[in-house]
Amino acid sequence: MTVLLRPAGTRPAWLYRICAGILVITVAAAVFAPIVAPYEPSAADFAALWQPPSLEHWLGTDHLGRDILSRVIHGAQPSLLGAIALLAFATVLGVLIGVVAAWKRGWVDTVLARITDVMFAFPGLLFVVLVIAVFGRGPATAVIGMGLAFAPVIAKFTRAVALEELARPYVDAYRLQGVGGVELCLRYVVPNLLPTLAGYLVVLFGDGLMSLAALNFLGFGAQPPSSEWGLMVEESRAGVIQGYLAPAIIPGLAIAIVVVATNVVGVRLSDKLAVRP
Amino acid sequence: MPDVLAAEGLTKSYKGRCVADSVSFTVARGGSVGVVGESGSGKTTVARMISGLIEPDAGTVSVNGRARGHDRGRAARLRRAREIQMVFQDPYGSLDRRLTVGNALRDVLKRHRCGKTVAELMDSVGLAAELESSRPHQLSGGQRQRVAIAKALAVDPAVLVLDEAVSALDVSVQARILALLNEIRRDTGVGLVFVTHDLAVAAEVTDTLLVMYQGKVVEHGDTATVLRSPEHPYTEMLLSSAPGPGWRPEQVAELRAAFADSQEAADA
Numbered sequence: 001m002t003v004l005l006r007p008a009g010t011r012p013a014w015l016y017r018i019c020a021g022i023l024v025i026t027v028a029a030a031v032f033a034p035i036v037a038p039y040e041p042s043a044a045d046f047a048a049l050w051q052p053p054s055l056e057h058w059l060g061t062d063h064l065g066r067d068i069l070s071r072v073i074h075g076a077q078p079s080l081l082g083a084i085a086l087l088a089f090a091t092v093l094g095v096l097i098g099v100v101a102a103w104k105r106g107w108v109d110t111v112l113a114r115i116t117d118v119m120f121a122f123p124g125l126l127f128v129v130l131v132i133a134v135f136g137r138g139p140a141t142a143v144i145g146m147g148l149a150f151a152p153v154i155a156k157f158t159r160a161v162a163l164e165e166l167a168r169p170y171v172d173a174y175r176l177q178g179v180g181g182v183e184l185c186l187r188y189v190v191p192n193l194l195p196t197l198a199g200y201l202v203v204l205f206g207d208g209l210m211s212l213a214a215l216n217f218l219g220f221g222a223q224p225p226s227s228e229w230g231l232m233v234e235e236s237r238a239g240v241i242q243g244y245l246a247p248a249i250i251p252g253l254a255i256a257i258v259v260v261a262t263n264v265v266g267v268r269l270s271d272k273l274a275v276r277p
Numbered sequence: 278m279p280d281v282l283a284a285e286g287l288t289k290s291y292k293g294r295c296v297a298d299s300v301s302f303t304v305a306r307g308g309s310v311g312v313v314g315e316s317g318s319g320k321t322t323v324a325r326m327i328s329g330l331i332e333p334d335a336g337t338v339s340v341n342g343r344a345r346g347h348d349r350g351r352a353a354r355l356r357r358a359r360e361i362q363m364v365f366q367d368p369y370g371s372l373d374r375r376l377t378v379g380n381a382l383r384d385v386l387k388r389h390r391c392g393k394t395v396a397e398l399m400d401s402v403g404l405a406a407e408l409e410s411s412r413p414h415q416l417s418g419g420q421r422q423r424v425a426i427a428k429a430l431a432v433d434p435a436v437l438v439l440d441e442a443v444s445a446l447d448v449s450v451q452a453r454i455l456a457l458l459n460e461i462r463r464d465t466g467v468g469l470v471f472v473t474h475d476l477a478v479a480a481e482v483t484d485t486l487l488v489m490y491q492g493k494v495v496e497h498g499d500t501a502t503v504l505r506s507p508e509h510p511y512t513e514m515l516l517s518s519a520p521g522p523g524w525r526p527e528q529v530a531e532l533r534a535a536f537a538d539s540q541e542a543a544d545a
Contacts, residue, residue: 169365170373172330173428177385178358180351191375 016268019261026258030076039067041074042225050244062232062247063239071227072254078139078228079255082221083209085143087201090150090208095197097151098158099185102166109159116152124149124211128220139228142221146211150204154197161196165189199270206259206266213255229255280342281306281435281468282361287326287336289319297322298492299336302485304436304468309458311483311500312472313515319492324440324472328363340435355389362429366441368421372413378424379409385431393431402427403457419450423457430461437461438470443478455481476519480504488512510536 029036038058045065053060059068101112128145135141165171166189174184213230215221222228224235229251236247282304289297297319304310312320325331327338329345338345340360346353365371373381382395396406402423413421422442429437439458443451459482462469471483479486479500486503488496488511496509507513514536518529 169367169371173363173365173371173425174373175330176328176358176361176363177388177428177432178351178354178356179388180354188373192373 015264019264022257022261023265026076026080026261029073030080033074033077037067037070037073039070041071041227042066043070050239050242050247052246059250060246062236063244068247068250071232072229072251075227075229075232075251075254078222078226079209079213079230079258082139082143082212082216082228083205086147086150086208086212087205089143089147090154091197091201093147093151094154095158095190095193097155098160099162099190099193101155101159102162103181103185103189112155113159116155119148119152122149125215125218128215132220137220138223139221139226142212142215145220146208146215149211150208153204154201157200158193158197161193162189165192195273196270199266199273202262202266202269204266206262209262210255210259279306280304281308281340282327282470283337283339283342284323284327285337285339287323287333287338289322289326289331289334296492297326297333300487300489300492300494301336302487302494302497304470305484306468307462307466308485309462309469309471309483311479311486312470312489313474313476313479313486314489315474315515317491318489320472320474320489321440322492323489324363324438324470327436327470328361328438329357330363358389359432359434361436361438362432362434363438363440364422364425364429364442366444368418368425368445369413371425372421372428374413377410377412378404378416381424382427382431385428389432391431391433398427398431401430401461403453417450418446419454422446422450422454426454426457426461430465430467433465434467436468436470438472440472441474442471444473444475451478452481458482476504476515488515510539 033041043066045061048057048061048065049063051057051061051065057067057069059072062068062071097112097116101109124146127148128142131141131145131148135144171184171189174188179188212221213228213233216226216228216230217234219234222231224231232251233248233255236244236251239245240248280303284303285301287297287300288295300319300323302310312323314320322331326333326336329338345357345360376384378399379395382398385391386393386395386398395409399406399409404420404423404427408416408420413424416424425442426437443454446454455478458469458471461467469482471479473479483500486496486498486500487494488503488507488509490509490511496503496507496512503512504516507516514529514532517532
């Protein structure tokens with residue numbers, strides 16, 4: 001009998017396809033929310049509070065009688081955009097720190113490594129509180145604060161791959177052709193790092209989405225009447241005690257499903273993209 | 278012929294270990310100097326000191342009678358680029374994997390505002406025109422090395438340093454690249470510094486040979502003479518280590534042991 005074992009760490013292709021499909025649907029929902037959502041996300045119907053799923057409201061209604069399906073569909077946009085903005089901010093900062101550290105080495109590398117170590121030592125929430133204390137509460141401050149917490153992770157990863165990249169002979173060839181340090185890093189090394197970095201960022205996307213949802217749940221980010229998923233869970237918290245679980249569970253499930261899907265797709269992508277000949 | 282390159286007393290140590298000890302040699306215009314030795318003999322360190330990729334602890338490198346400067350700024354960098362170019366051992370890692378052959382060559386030509394065209398450069402190294410849109414992973418090892426040579430020659434350097442440039446290639450491809458290098462130095466007058474562990478390769482492409490052992494030049498002379506009648510026991514051992522008709526590995530092991538003993542005795 002032949003027993004075929006799948007190598008450890010690999011996932012079946014069908015799982016990847018399902019997860020990729022979930023992400024496509026989520027992005028489509030975010031983009032076409034006004035067309036596909038059956039109701040206005042903030043339209044209250046006080047005659048239909050805490051409704052269970054029905055033909056009229058497929059996923060029921062919340063404490064203000066708002067259609068949960070419509071709110072989840074509309075919530076995809078701020079949730080995804082928030083995570084994208086967070087990662088974009090953290091990536092610019094992290095890649096800058098990582099590439100400079102790898103390029104300069106010596107004391108610059110040591111100083112940047114210590115700074116990122118110190119940033120690692122503090123929980124992301126502390127950065128958010130700090131940024132809120134300076135700039136006030138809102139989605140942008142949540143993104144910047146959490147971005148500061150994500151930047152050291154990206155900086156460490158970038159430094160490691162940049163060190164490997166800078167040791168390649170083509171970098172020496174560029175130097176011998178008279179290419180200066182800044183041009184070399186920005187024009188040649190960073191674009192060569194991007195495929196590897198992209199795979200890693202997709203994996204981090206799930207973390208970013210969850211972290212922002214947690215901030216919004218705590219009231220640090222998006223504010224009502226936004227239908228951001230973390231905020232939806234928070235707003236429906238009171239209903240859980242009264243036995244109305246769906247309004248809190250459904251946006252929570254949306255977060256969980258998208259996080260799992262981005263992880264599966266991200267791992268697959270990073271396996272493919274990280275192969276550098 | 279006047280010298281295009283003069284290396285004088287190049288010395289380099291890493292963590293107290295001397296990897297190059299007062300290495301001096303010259304390369305005539307259109308000439309070719311081979312630097313041979315085993316792994317760890319310091320030949321790559323010499324190549325990198327000459328090209329300017331590492332700073333020597335002592336010694337100077339002059340090109341066309343002018344010491345290589347350390348001036349900062351774009352103009353100084355471009356001038357240094359036109360003095361010395363280098364071709365690396367690894368044909369897989371020495372090209373930017375994002376760029377097509379055409380774009381890689383265009384990039385150099387644009388930076389140095391050379392009057393040449395991509396087609397001329399490709400033709401000069403024997404690359405077919407249809408490879409212009411190929412990326413490095415679509416090329417064979419020999420083709421990649423031709424692209425690397427074309428990139429280096431694009432700036433019309435006075436000296437071309439080749440660090441084990443054919444070692445990763447199979448024998449027939451090696452022969453074609455060596456023939457190309459001989460042709461190039463004859464046509465352009467570029468001086469070659471050819472770093473290799475392969476004596477047969479050195480015999481093919483160099484006029485003068487430096488034999489390095491533990492960072493020191495133990496023999497320096499006309500390539501044919503050094504290979505025909507070596508004076509230093511290390512050169513003799515290197516020659517006998519090369520596989521050929523009647524080659525006996527056990528004899529090589531004996532020679533190596535005898536050489537190691539003689540060195541220990543000399544050190545004591």
